[in-house]
Structure formats: structure tokens, C-alpha cells
Amino acid sequence: xxxxxxxxxxxxxxxxxxxxxxxxxxxxTETRWLKGAWPVIEFAKEARLPLDIVVQPQPTPGAAPLxxxxxxxxxxLVLSMRGNPEAQATLDRIAPALLAPTLxxxxxxxxxxxxxxxxxxxxxxxxxxxxxxxxxxSPATREDYVAMKAQRRxxxxxxxVGLAWTQLRHPERYAALHAWLVGERSKDLIxxxxxxxxxxxxxxxxxIARPDSSIFAAAxxxxxxxxxxxx
Numbered sequence: 001x002x003x004x005x006x007x008x009x010x011x012x013x014x015x016x017x018x019x020x021x022x023x024x025x026x027x028x029t030e031t032r033w034l035k036g037a038w039p040v041i042e043f044a045k046e047a048r049l050p051l052d053i054v055v056q057p058q059p060t061p062g063a064a065p066l067x068x069x070x071x072x073x074x075x076x077l078v079l080s081m082r083g084n085p086e087a088q089a090t091l092d093r094i095a096p097a098l099l100a101p102t103l104x105x106x107x108x109x110x111x112x113x114x115x116x117x118x119x120x121x122x123x124x125x126x127x128x129x130x131x132x133x134x135x136x137x138s139p140a141t142r143e144d145y146v147a148m149k150a151q152r153r154x155x156x157x158x159x160x161v162g163l164a165w166t167q168l169r170h171p172e173r174y175a176a177l178h179a180w181l182v183g184e185r186s187k188d189l190i191x192x193x194x195x196x197x198x199x200x201x202x203x204x205x206x207x208i209a210r211p212d213s214s215i216f217a218a219a220x221x222x223x224x225x226x227x228x229x230x231x
Contacts, residue, residue: 036103
């Protein structure tokens with residue numbers, strides 16, 4: 001679930017400009033994901049964020065159904081759903097009453113990645129923070145470790161943006177969506193790995209959004225508060 005695609009050279013895709021795209025261009029699963037994500041896409045448009053929607057037409061088994069890429073200064077919301085059973089399986093695992101706000105949360109998570117790219121902050125740390133690395137790692141292992149920790153931080157920030165969106169747009173669903181996200185991040189958990197964002201989710205249990213700040217600024221405050229030597 002939810003990955004950043006660092007390069008899109010291999011993506012052969014259909015770019016969609018509006019929800020009025022011909023139904024024949026999309027599968028029912030793609031249409032449902034896009035319908036659910038559309039409030040976030042409209043928000044990005046109103047905020048003048050350079051966001052494009054890309055649907056991969058070739059089979060993509062094993063890929064994350066929804067991901068974010070960054071190419072030539074523009075963010076690409078990438079749907080990889082054809083020949084990919086996980087796309088429908090993800091929908092099936094979500095309670096029907098929570099489906100729409102959950103899809104919005106996932107899209108907002110990707111928009112958090114977009115914001116970080118646009119700010120030239122991707123995989124960076126705020127001023128005053130230094131990532132710690134164990135001394136006993138080999139050079140190759142050290143490189144992998146640093147990359148894993150950087151990705152973990154970005155996933156944590158993305159989750160917080162998703163929760164900030166949820167709190168502002170669906171406050172009555174916040175507790176349920178927070179619990180759903182904790183459950184997703186707890187499945188098959190490898191502590192400290194790329195998608196172990198539980199340290200940040202614990203800080204966000206009671207909410208993080210502020211009426212006087214953007215979803216990105218609200219997420220950044222909690223994200224920084226959760227940065228520690230092991231993150």
C-alpha cells in the first residue's frame with residue numbers, strides 16, 4: 001500500500017485530465033479508486049499543485065495500487081490496478097461506511113509525498129535534526145539502512161497528512177480511520193522498516209489538524225515531534 005515511485009521511465013500510462021474521462025478508458029476498480037480520491041485531487045487543483053493522474057494500462061501484479069511519482073517538476077498520482085488483484089482486495093478489506101474517507105486518506109498520503117518533492121525536501125530532515133546510523137554497519141549495509149530510514153520518515157509524514165485531511169474533512173470518522181491506519185501499518189510489521197510509522201501514528205491518536213494551518217503544516221509539526229534517533 002502506498003509507495004513513492006522514484007522514477008517513471010518505465011511507466012507507460014494514460015494521463016487523465018478530469019473525471020469526465022470516457023468510462024471505456026477505465027476499469028470499474030480504477031473508477032472506484034478515482035471517485036474516492038477525487039476530493040483530494042480537486043483540493044490539489046485548487047491549491048495549484050502540479051498533479052497529474054496516471055493509469056497504467058499494462059498488467060502490474062504486485063505493485064502498490066496507488067503511488068506517487070515525481071517527473072520534471074510534476075507529481076504523478078499513479079494507479080497500477082490492471083492485472084493487480086490487490087487493487088480490488090484493498091477495497092474489499094475496507095468497511096463500506098469507511099470506503100470513501102479511506103480512499104481520500106490514501107490519496108492525501110500521496111499528496112504529502114508530492115508536497116515534500118515540491119519543497120525539495122524529499123528524504124531530508126528539518127534543520128537541527130541529524131539521522132543516527134549504527135557504527136557497526138558495513139558501507140553497503142549503511143547505505144541501505146540510511147535509505148530505509150529516510151523512506152520510513154517520508155511514509156510517516158504521508159500518513160500524518162492523510163490524518164490531517166481526515167480530521168478536517170471527516171472529523172466524525174477520525175477515530176475509526178486512525179484505527180484502520182494503525183491496523184494497516186501493524187500487519188506483518190518489521191519494526192523500524194520502511195512502513196513502520198506507528199511512532200507517528202501514536203502521536204496523532206487524538207488528532208493533529210489545526211484550523212489555522214494547512215494539512216501539510218499540521219503534519220510537519222507532529223512529524224518533527226516524532227523524529228528521534230531511531231527514526
